[in-house]
Amino acid sequence: MIDMLRHPWHWSIAGILIGLTVPILYVIGNKPFGISSSFRHVCAACIPSGAAYFSYNWRHEIWNLFFIAGIIIGGYIGATALKNPEPIKIEASTQQQLQNSGVTDFGQLVPTDIFSWQGLMTERGFILIVVGGFLVGFGTRYAGGCTSGHSITGLSNLQLSSLVATICFMAGGFLMTWLILPIILKL
Amino acid sequence: MKNINEEEGANHQKTGESFIANLKYVLVGVFFGIVFVKAEIISWFRIQEMFRLTSFHMYGVIGTAVVVATLSTLLMKKFKVKTLQGEEVIYSVRPLDKGNVIGGLLFGLGWAMTGACPGPLYGLVGSGFPVFLAAIASAIAGTYAYGLLRDKLPH
Numbered sequence: 001m002i003d004m005l006r007h008p009w010h011w012s013i014a015g016i017l018i019g020l021t022v023p024i025l026y027v028i029g030n031k032p033f034g035i036s037s038s039f040r041h042v043c044a045a046c047i048p049s050g051a052a053y054f055s056y057n058w059r060h061e062i063w064n065l066f067f068i069a070g071i072i073i074g075g076y077i078g079a080t081a082l083k084n085p086e087p088i089k090i091e092a093s094t095q096q097q098l099q100n101s102g103v104t105d106f107g108q109l110v111p112t113d114i115f116s117w118q119g120l121m122t123e124r125g126f127i128l129i130v131v132g133g134f135l136v137g138f139g140t141r142y143a144g145g146c147t148s149g150h151s152i153t154g155l156s157n158l159q160l161s162s163l164v165a166t167i168c169f170m171a172g173g174f175l176m177t178w179l180i181l182p183i184i185l186k187l
Numbered sequence: 188m189k190n191i192n193e194e195e196g197a198n199h200q201k202t203g204e205s206f207i208a209n210l211k212y213v214l215v216g217v218f219f220g221i222v223f224v225k226a227e228i229i230s231w232f233r234i235q236e237m238f239r240l241t242s243f244h245m246y247g248v249i250g251t252a253v254v255v256a257t258l259s260t261l262l263m264k265k266f267k268v269k270t271l272q273g274e275e276v277i278y279s280v281r282p283l284d285k286g287n288v289i290g291g292l293l294f295g296l297g298w299a300m301t302g303a304c305p306g307p308l309y310g311l312v313g314s315g316f317p318v319f320l321a322a323i324a325s326a327i328a329g330t331y332a333y334g335l336l337r338d339k340l341p342h
Contacts, residue, residue, distance in 0.1 A: 005225070011244050014226030015251020021219055023259035023268075028211055030200040030270045032279060033256075036305040037191075039323075039330035053334035057188040061198050066209045068309045070216015075313025077217065078224025090232045091241040098235065109224075109314065110231040110302060116318050128300045133308070133322030135297025137329025140305060142290025142340065144281050147304040150291075151249060154281060156256035161283040165291040172295015177238035181299060 005082050008089075022156055031063060034149030035071075036140035038064045101185035123187040143168070199277040200270065223310040231302025238299050284342045 025031040042065075043049070044058035087107045095106055105111045112119065119125035140146040143165045145154060151169065154162025191197040223229045228248060236242035262268075263276060270276055298304055301322050303311060308326065311319040333340075 009222070009226045011226065011247030012251050014222050014228065015248045016255050017222045018219070018248065018252040019255025020259065021215065022256040023263055024215060025212075026260075026263060026270065026276045027268065028215070028271055029198070029204070030272075030274055030276055031198055031212075035309075036330075038305065039327045040334070042327050043331045043334060047331060049331075049334070051334045051337075053337050054331075055188065056191045058191075060190050063198055063204065063209055063212045066212040067216040067219075070213035070218075071220040071223070071306060071309040072216075072313035073213070074217040074220020074222075075224055075229070075310035076220075076315075078221045078310075079314030082221065082225060084225075088227065088230060088232060091236050094232070094236050094239050094241045097239065098232075106232070109227060109229060110311065110316060112316075115231065115302075115316060120318055120321055129318060129322050130325045132297045132300025133325030134329040134332075135293050136301060136303075136305065136308070136322070137297075137326030137331075138333045139290045139292070139294025139297055139329070140326075141330045141333040142286045143294055144284075144286060144290070146294065146306075147249070147298075148306055150281075150287075152252050152256050155253050156260045157278050157280065158257070159280055161281045161287045164283060165287040168288050168291025169295040169298060172292040172297075173234075173238045173299040174295075175292075176296045176299035177235065180296070184300070 002082075006084055007086075008084055018152065019156075022153055029063060032149070033153045034145055035064075035068065036137075036146035036149060037061065038068050039137050040141060041065060098185075101182050103185060124184050127184050127187070139172075197279070199274075199279070200272065201274055202272045219306070220310050220313060223307055224314050229303060229307035229310045229314065234299065234302040286340070286342050289341065 022033045025033045041058045041061050044054040044056060088109060090106055103111045103113065105113045114125045114128055120129055143150065144161065145165065147169065150162040150165040155166065226248060227233050233245055237245035268276065308319050308323050
């Protein structure tokens with residue numbers, strides 16, 4: 001059993017479990033599933049600001065910070081007790097394209113030649129981590145949600161805004177992957 | 188102080204929750220974080236495969252999640268399922284605006300760079316890639332910048 005849990009899980013299992021998070025959060029606490037709001041709550045809680053956008057009762061939203069604390073712990077368990085004993089399997093043509101762009105580490109969940117403290121000090125690492133992170137924070141708040149809040153919760157509530165947002169998430173991702181990323185990776 | 192707006196993914200529960208009561212969200216998060224790692228959703232490579240259309244994996248994960256969440260939500264609405272505290276569940280609707288398009292595109296660019304949306308950023312920190320703390324700090328800075336510029340941006 002534990003051996004089965006250690007190997008990478010099938011997409012259908014993951015999809016079902018993630019999908020069930022939506023009704024679970026509704027039922028246990030009247031909460032709409034979403035994660036990117038956590039960035040806003042951190043701003044509201046920690047950074048004194050006159051901006052109206054951060055002047056609200058963040059304590060009422062504290063559940064979201066408990067939730068992300070859980071995700072960090074879950075990530076730890078998944079990578080230790082349930083660690084996959086084998087290196088990650090990457091689709092061959094994707095690996096080839098990335099190799100041509102100068103990515104060298106293909107053994108772990110992320111290429112550590114870019115996503116590590118040393119990688120952060122390189123030009124491409126800094127751009128991907130810091131600029132990428134900034135765009136994630138700025139973009140999700142501007143769009144009103146991320147993959148969880150819009151693409152899962154919003155779509156499940158049949159919202160037009162979430163459909164538009166999801167299409168734009170994908171469009172932005174394709175644009176970056178095909179046109180801009182190859183240039184950044186070569187830096 | 189006022190609560191966050193309805194449509195912005197707010198907590199709708201009227202009953203207050205103690206520290207202990209909030210621990211149940213830690214549990215849901217743990218479960219969620221394990222799924223993230225084990226289905227390799229937090230992998231930069233899986234996101235690259237998704238945007239390069241070379242693997243069905245991420246489409247399968249998100250597609251299945253949407254179907255399961257939609258069916259559950261429809262059933263909950265049909266049978267008027269209440270929360271454990273006996274409250275009526277509130278399904279807030281976010282109105283369509285230009286932010287969905289502009290913000291959506293900007294987030295999409297960032298998603299393909301970090302290889303992670305907000306949930307996986309946290310999952311990566313837990314699974315032994317602490318450099319993603321820098322990405323989270325930057326995402327918080329991005330959110331803060333949005334909050335300051337909000338009135339000047341088209342919506």
